[in-house]
Amino acid sequence: MTDWLRALPKAELHLHIEGTLEPELMFALAERNSVTLPHDSVEAVRAAYDFEDLPSFLGLYYQGMGVLHTQDDFYDLAMAYFARAHEDGVVHVELSFDPQAHLVRGVPLEAPFEGLLAACRDAESRYAISSALIMSFLRDRDSAEALEVFEQATPWHAMIDAVGLDSAERDNPPGRFAEVFARAREMGIPGVAHAGEEGPAAYIREAWEVLEVCRIDHGVRCLEDPELVARLREARVPLTVCPLSNVKLKVTDTLAEHPLPALREAGLNVTLNSDDPAYFGGGMLDNYAACHTAFDWTRDDFIDVTRNALQAAFMAEERREALLEKLRGVA
Numbered sequence: 001m002t003d004w005l006r007a008l009p010k011a012e013l014h015l016h017i018e019g020t021l022e023p024e025l026m027f028a029l030a031e032r033n034s035v036t037l038p039h040d041s042v043e044a045v046r047a048a049y050d051f052e053d054l055p056s057f058l059g060l061y062y063q064g065m066g067v068l069h070t071q072d073d074f075y076d077l078a079m080a081y082f083a084r085a086h087e088d089g090v091v092h093v094e095l096s097f098d099p100q101a102h103l104v105r106g107v108p109l110e111a112p113f114e115g116l117l118a119a120c121r122d123a124e125s126r127y128a129i130s131s132a133l134i135m136s137f138l139r140d141r142d143s144a145e146a147l148e149v150f151e152q153a154t155p156w157h158a159m160i161d162a163v164g165l166d167s168a169e170r171d172n173p174p175g176r177f178a179e180v181f182a183r184a185r186e187m188g189i190p191g192v193a194h195a196g197e198e199g200p201a202a203y204i205r206e207a208w209e210v211l212e213v214c215r216i217d218h219g220v221r222c223l224e225d226p227e228l229v230a231r232l233r234e235a236r237v238p239l240t241v242c243p244l245s246n247v248k249l250k251v252t253d254t255l256a257e258h259p260l261p262a263l264r265e266a267g268l269n270v271t272l273n274s275d276d277p278a279y280f281g282g283g284m285l286d287n288y289a290a291c292h293t294a295f296d297w298t299r300d301d302f303i304d305v306t307r308n309a310l311q312a313a314f315m316a317e318e319r320r321e322a323l324l325e326k327l328r329g330v331a
């Protein structure tokens with residue numbers, strides 16, 4: 001089954017590029033940039049990845065990205081990820097990144113934007129992987145700052161495929177960011193938002209109704225609100241679900257208890273993604289394989305979630321048609 005899952009033309013719609021930073025590269029970049037790390041070995045870093053919840057993960061995630069300084073660092077980070085994604089049979093990647101988390105450390109916008117865009121171009125020529133760029137705002141920081149950073153990113157607006165919203169969800173409802181999402185929408189840039197990962201179903205409703213996002217990242221807690229489930233189903237709103245992430249951050253105790261089967265039985269538009277693969281124990285293929293083990297999904301189930309992702313992706317229609325055709329070939 002693993003070889004068959006690898007051959008599926010998979011699209012990854014929910015990926016934080018800073019969350020792809022493997023400890024080996026973390027040490028190499030720390031040396032390159034003369035950064036002192038709190039751990040003295042790769043093994044010690046990995047051993048620290050034992051999370052209680054989303055905030056306990058975010059502490060290490062923001063600390064880890066402290067080794068990223070230059071355009072070359074972001075390029076190397078993304079190329080290392082693209083190489084692994086290619087091995088997994090991923091054909092399209094939507095990279096989210098957190099510009100504010102770099103700006104607060106004195107890293108200018110040019111570094112992530114130019115480094116990531118160069119990597120996206122090289123991933124296309126080297127691996128035939130298409131990509132999209134999602135500029136995310138940190139929901140636990142001021143909404144005026146998000147607006148300011150969006151304006152500061154004007155030279156790259158034409159290269160942004162969507163804006164996003166992430167970081168600590170509890171007590172940080174999405175509605176505060178209405179203005180920056182509206183600004184982006186006026187410019188033809190759609191929005192996506194994390195909602196219903198640790199936060200309540202009401203945040204999913206608010207992200208959809210107030211921010212007018214076209215996709216929900218995670219969204220697993222929508223099941224607590226049957227009326228919302230019915231509306232999400234009718235509108236076929238894509239949910240970018242991240243099974244291994246949800247287990248690592250204790251959204252569910254085990255994968256066997258994960259609401260994925262219930263979400264699909266409810267007729268929701270579910271996709272599979274890796275979120276922060278370096279921290280959560282696996283990339284796209286690991287997430288697919290884990291669902292095979294936990295839920296005993298058939299080939300048709302995997303074709304269904306893969307088709308959902310291709311249909312929900314920010315990609316040229318011609319490319320989408322070609323990949324859907326490839327998917328029909330694998331079936």
Ligand SMILES: Nc1ncnc2[nH]cnc12
Binds near residue numbers: 016061167168169276
């Ligand atoms: N799983 C996640 N939830 C919210 N913000 C994040 N930033 C990186 N990973 C995240």
Ligand SMILES: [Zn+2]
Binds near residue numbers: 014016
């Ligand atoms: Zn995420």
